[in-house]
Amino acid sequence: MSDTDRLCFDTTKIDKLQELRERGVTLYPYTFERKDTVTGIKERFSGIGHDKSEEEVSTAGRVYVVRQHGKTIFADMGDSDGRLQLYLRKNDLGEEQFDLFRQYVDAGDIIGVVGHVFRTKMGEITIWVDRFELLTKSVCPLPEKFHGLKNVETRYRQRYLDLIMNEESRETFRTRSRIISLLRQFLFEREYLEFETPTLQPIYGGANARPFTTHHNALDQKLYLRIAPELYLKRLVVGGFDRVFEIAKNFRNEDIDTNHNPEFSMVEIYEAYRDYNDMMDLTEEIFSYLAETIHGKPVCSFAGQELDFTRPWRRLSMEEAVREYAGIDINAMSLEELRAFGLERCVEGCESATTRGEYLVLFFEHFGEKQLVQPTFVYDFPVENSPLAKKHRSKEGMTERFELFIAGMEMANGFSELNDPLDQKARLELQDAKRQRGDLEAQMVDYDFINALGYGMPPTGGVGIGIDRLVMLLTGKDSIKEVLLFPQMRTPVSGSNGSEPEQDGGEE
Helix, strand or coil: CCCHHHCCCCHHHHHHHHHHHHCCCCCCCCCCCCCCCHHHHHHHCCCCCCCCCCCEEEEEEEEEEEEEECCEEEEEEECCCCEEEEEEEHHHHCHHHHHHHHHHCCCCCEEEEEEEEEECCCCCEEEEEEEEEEEECCCCCCCCCCCCCCCHHHHHHCHHHHHHHCHHHHHHHHHHHHHHHHHHHHHHHCCCEECCCCCEECCCCCCCCCCCEEEECCCCEEEEECCCCHHHHHHHHHCCCCEEEEEEEEECCCCCECCECCEEEEEEEEEECCCHHHHHHHHHHHHHHHHHHHHCCCEEEECCEEEECCCCCEEEEHHHHHHHHHCCCHHHCCHHHHHHHHHHCCCCCCCCCCCHHHHHHHHHHHHHHHHCCCCEEEEEEEHHHCCCECECCCCCCEEEEEEEEECCEEEEEEEEECCCHHHHHHHHHHHHHHHHCCCCCCCCCCHHHHHHHHCCCCCEEEEEEEHHHHHHHHHCCCCHHHCCCCCCCCCCCCCCCCCCCCCCCCCC
């Protein structure tokens, strides 16, 4: 199937379009003086009776339903705020205008109307239309009015159609916008500065992930889409900005599932003279504030469970988590015993693990992560998998790193940031050696970043929070595709109707 074959154009609608042109009707005009929104009209005329208002209203929106009754027509029109009923009479509009609406205005078209407001006998606030203007003639049919758009793949591939048809989807993305706005407000009030760092980077770093690569023709240089803004934000701390953050688009060449998309959003926050304990406190404050502001209380429902964000949250070390959920003391067993334990319980990756720290992480991920439903900080990670975190002040072989888990998902990752340039050089060179041996997720050595540390970075705490998963929690959506406007999708198979809207069900 060609791309042209996937177009949704309806021949009947195309014919109407041509007929309107032949009649001299101005199609696709440039503007309309919309003075009122649907919500504004409903609020202003909430006490209206059956008599028409003296005040005139002017609004515009998409037609969803047209119901013809001889010399009168009822229609439902909606804008981004909601829907409102229209009432049109032949005696008011005149025969030409009335017939124009009756013959050529369909569900999906966008119109502007001017009229007066009244309440019908059924109690519905309605605009008694004095005149209308066809602003946009749609040539693709909407899904049937009673069943809407329910096909999940079509909703993701054609989000514009999903937003037209489904108020729940519009509300999800209104909430997403509000969450990001509230997050900025929260940080601004605490005197953090927002910055923008490069998306195209000559050296990727800041996380263990496989990057996307590209090429700059003029420079004849290989570049990478950033996997994290971390190393650039830390350069800003070196430069003297004590509180910084960025709401960033990151890109990781990884699998796609209900919790992962190769393009995703996160906020990274850094504050000088703080450590990972302070960042755990800050993360608690952010989540609790957002939950309380969005829901009016510090709880929300997700995947059939009630999540409670009331502070303080549970905190346990990774070693404690493995003791609790795997039933073993990692420090009381030899490497051979740890390997045998992992193989017996089919722990992925344990056949290649060589250190106690590697086993600790594998056992936590296998036994512990999914058990952490209520907000829980897991802290003190082994140095092997934490190349950017400062070594623990009292635990040999560990770092001052934490991750936040809610509903079995990793929600945040934070450190007491490593600011020793010699230690950082050694750890990144170990990462690069792994990369040279074929570890596609290992980090490169960023010598300019190490130079920056060489000029001195104060003690610093940092945390990164996944915005998409945060929105999932606060909107009760169990798939990341539900909170991304345009999630990455596999190209439709030739011969399928992959991008075409499916019409679910028949007329009731």
